[in-house]
Amino acid sequence: MAKRHAENISIGDALKEFIEKNRLEKGLDKVNAKEAWDKVMGPAISKYTTDLKLDRETLFVQLSSSVLREELSYGTEKIIKLLNEELKKELIKKLVLR
Template identity: 70%
Template sequence: MAKRNNENLSIADALKEFVETNKLEKGLDKVHVAEAWANLMGNGVNNYTTAIQLERDTLYVQLSSSVLREELSYGKEKIIKMLNENLGKDLIKKLILR
């Protein structure tokens, strides 16, 4: 646990310090990536998405439709760019559709 500071901190700063101290950033990144995928891709793609997994800088997305997988494979670079912009950092370098 972080040591107690006598200065006043905002809630946002206290949470940020807690996340950094306990090394929770990677887990939060995984959650944020799944949320970003759901928001950006919409209901049409989300209905066929069965699993999303972030490992290092690679995003693995499992789809139940081979036709959709083929369609999305043509726009991988654009999808990566959109997700990184939504996340606010270059977290994803490679996208693998399964």
Template identity: 60%
Template sequence: MAKRHNDNLPISEILKEFVEANKLQSGLDKVDVREAWAKMMGNGVNNYTTDIKLDRDVLYVSLSSSVLREELSYGSQKIIDMLNESIGKTVVKKLVLR
């Protein structure tokens, strides 16, 4: 059980402690990566995106278009950098397009 504090804390601190105590950060990172992908890639790529999965530090993205997959593979490092910048921390180290 979490420690009880007698002093008043901001809600952000309380939520941060709750996330750390319940080991929820990896799940939140998965949600953040999906949102960042959708926002960053726009409707054109999102229409062909069938699945996004974050496993440890590898992002697996399934695409229904082989042409788009090949095109995105040329800029995979730039995509990784933009995703991490959008999230605010290094979550993705490798991008696998399927």
């Protein structure tokens, strides 16, 4: 059974503690990476995104348009920078467009 705190703590702190104890951070990072991709790239590019997978520090993005894939490949460093800014941490080091 989980231990109780005698003092009052904020809900945010309680959630952080729960995530750390149950080692849920990697799963949340995967969900957050998908949301960050949709927000940073916008609906036009998200429409052509068929699959998105975060594996360690690499984000694999499956695109249905080869033309779009080629265009995005020229700006991978900028995309990585924008995604990490949106995530508020250095989570993605490499971007693979498929």
